[in-house]
Amino acid sequence: MNKLSRRDFLKRTGAFTGGVYPSMLAMGMLPAAPAHPFKLEGNANGKEVVILGAGLAGMAAAYELTKLGYKCTILEARERVGGRCWSVRKGSINEEKELGAHTAGFDEGQYFNAGPSRIPHHHALTLHYCKELNVPIQVYNNVNENTYYYSEGKGPLSNKKVRVREVHNDMRGWMAELLAKGMDGGKIDAGMSKEDTLKVVEYLRAEGGLDVDKLYKVSARRGYIESPGPGDREGKLGDPLTLLAMLQSGLLDPDFYNVAEYTYELQGTLFQAVGGMDKIATAFQQKVGGMIRLNAEVTSIRNLEQGVKVVYKDKTGEKSLQADFCICTIPLPVLSNIDHNFSSDVSRAIDSVVYMNTGKIGLQFKRRFWEEDEGIYGGITHTNNQLTQIFYPSYDYLSGKGVLIGYYNFNDKAVATGNLSYQQREQFALDKGSQIHPQYRQEFETSFSVSWHKTKYNMGGWALYSAEERQSLYKPLLQPDKQVYFAGEHMTYLNAWMAGAFESARSVVAALHSRTSGSRFAYPVLGS
Ligand SMILES: Cc1cc2nc3c(=O)[nH]c(=O)nc-3n(C[C@H](O)[C@H](O)[C@H](O)COP(=O)(O)OP(=O)(O)OC[C@H]3O[C@@H](n4cnc5c(N)ncnc54)[C@H](O)[C@@H]3O)c2cc1C
Structure with a gap:
């Protein structure tokens, strides 16, 4: 019997309409997406x-x-x-070396993902099993320009929360200006003709938001100090952060690298399981x-x-x-x-x-002040202190209570917080976190921390x-x-x-x- 090719099949059935796709799937001519x-x-x-x-x-x-x-x-x-694929909910128990077992006291319906929280769009097999086993997924918001960079004890921006948007756009502006000046002055010679150079400079103008003189003054991309509105309210821009201020404050250090956008696994679109990764x-x-x-x-x-x-x-x-x-x-x-x-x-x-040392703490708050007061819906705040990162929940926006991840840290920082008692970890997360969100003190209810390298039956985050x-x-x-x-x-x-x-x-x-x-x-x- 002649084997029917995919092309023949499409010809005979009159292309991709109606029931053709399901029939091909059923006949094994297409793999079940996305696996x-x-x-x-x-x-x-x-x-x-x-x-x-x-x-x-x-x-x-x-x-x-x-x-x-x-x-x-x-x-x-x-x-x-589930092992590491674990969402901490009311009554969840974890046992750590030296500290023993502790139980989560979150409200019913509140949770945080102590292990996995993100599924990259190219992890086809993970998505495949979600589909095959009927686990609904939703988009996970990993990158949020409205979160903060918080540099503790360093430079002119020390202990000031700065919106990621401001740093990103000012940095892009200054870098583009430097490069454009270099191109103009002939300092950057990549074997380009004059015409090529002009094209690159035009690109840099667009990339950095430079003015006609190829200078970065300020850009609406970094947001407003007074928003545009009705009547004569045209909106007011603030001054850009200087390159020197960002440099001296450590915002060019690895703590604040743009890993969230640049890493292959963390590029959008990212997903999560609805209701918890577990x-x-x-x-x-x-x-x-x-x-x-x-x-x-x-x-x-x-x-x-x-x-x-x-x-x-x-x-x-x-x-x-x-x-x-x-x-x-x-x-x-x-x-x-x-x-x-x-x-x-x-x-x-x-x-x-060797396995990664890593830890997270979930903090339950009475209200989602990061959404209501600060317009932060998902995403990550980065710090240079031991918190390393604060993760805002990417689900149930504008509902009442919420659990955010008060720290997610690695290596020595994770060892230091892991060495604390459960109570001390909570205190540490609240002390440091309230420098960024003063609402912590007023709104905090309960916490649960996991130090994976001390957790019985894991003793580490992942293999290195x-x-x-x-x-x-x-x-x-x-x-x-x-x-x-x-x-x-x-x-x-x-x-x-x-x-x-x-x-x-x-x-x-x-x-x-x-x-x-x-x-x-x-x-x-x-x-x-
Ligand atoms: C903090 C953190 C963040 C992560 N983030 C992500 C993410 O965003 N996205 C993502 O896709 N992945 C993420 N991961 C990775 C993901 O969770 C793991 O790769 C995956 O769950 C590992 O599955 P596993 O079956 O290999 O191991 P495990 O889940 O560890 O399973 C091993 C099982 O063996 C059991 N066991 C141990 N000892 C014994 C024993 N003596 N007898 C019997 N049973 C035993 C354990 O209890 C456990 O159930 C993250 C992991 C961590 C820790």
Whole structure:
């Protein structure tokens, strides 16, 4: 039988109208948007797989394996699924080293995403699972020119909150003026003709908002000190910030780089799950929940001559189970303290990979003063102090109460705040935050902080590899250790992203199924 090409199909059915698109989708001629195809053939031949961890990697692996007929059991140490994909709500509990457990006292319906809050538009697999599992998504507002830069203790702008819009546009203006002067004076010679140079100068005028003399005076792009309005109210512009003032105040330092707009992952459009990112985890739970044993903390993983034996403890004591294969998604700093008989290369990798120190605090306020008083709807305020960032919620605008993320910090700053007690972290976030938003004192209700590098069953934000470690540590983990496969965000180049968890899950499913079915399934599939 002749195979019908996509082109032939379109010709015969009279192009893309009416029911053609759904029929093509149904006939497998188009991948279900927005994911890449993942169609494995053959069946499980009665094989059993024990999966360690009910985070996104573990649950996605179970979900895909079950489609192929494997019998899966998932062991999860926590009393909830999702791992790092976690939204803190009323009654949420976290346990940190030294500090013990604490419980969130937010109001019903209030939450913040302690882990993932953003889905980049090019993370097709994350978006695909949202679609396949019916998790509604909405746009996430990551970049907001109306938020602030706050430089503490540095230069003429010290301790003054400056709107991001003012800094961005003044900086752009001054930089464009400098370049335009350089072009004019012939100081910048990129082998251009006079005509080319004129075109570049014209571009710089537009880019920087320069006047006819190629000077940056001021621009309405940076906003007004008195808005335009009715009658003779034409609007009043303020003076631009000088380049020197911004420089001396540290606004050219890495603390304030434009990472939010420039980084590939953070470029718009970004999405989030409606009602909290944990909706993705609970959607998987609905599919594979029957296979999950909660409160089951794995204490030993041993390859046998054939198969694998896993020991775990739950509320009733120590238990063990055997399976043909194991997929281990336990984060490496946790796995490092679990008994195993892996090869020396794998063992060294598990013990050596460093994870990011990072923490967040959610602060619940009686009213959304950042929206009502300051016109801030989503986005991020950046600081050079230990807060690092304040994230404003990108949902439920102008509703009553709200939870904002009072700090989201990394590295040494995260270690310093992580070393504080829960109470001290709250105090710190309120003290520093009220310098920017004096309303904090009046409106604050309750807080909940998470220090990921101190959090039991994670002990880190995400894996960090140097180029050398990609060779020496990452590579040995990519191969199964006998019957044990490794998955999780740490098994990809998509560290710190849910997409990493999903890609790694599909990758081990393809590898494991290739082995049991005798067919070769490459992943990622060509063209995906
Ligand atoms: C602060 C922060 C911000 C982030 N922001 C984003 C973002 O904006 N967008 C995005 O896409 N991603 C983001 N991520 C990354 C994303 O959350 C992760 O990549 C993803 O959730 C990892 O999934 P995983 O299944 O690999 O690991 P995990 O979610 O950590 O799952 C591992 C599971 O193993 C369990 N476990 C551990 N030890 C044991 C044991 N002994 N026995 C049994 N079970 C055990 C854990 O409880 C956990 O459920 C962020 C992460 C953090 C921490």
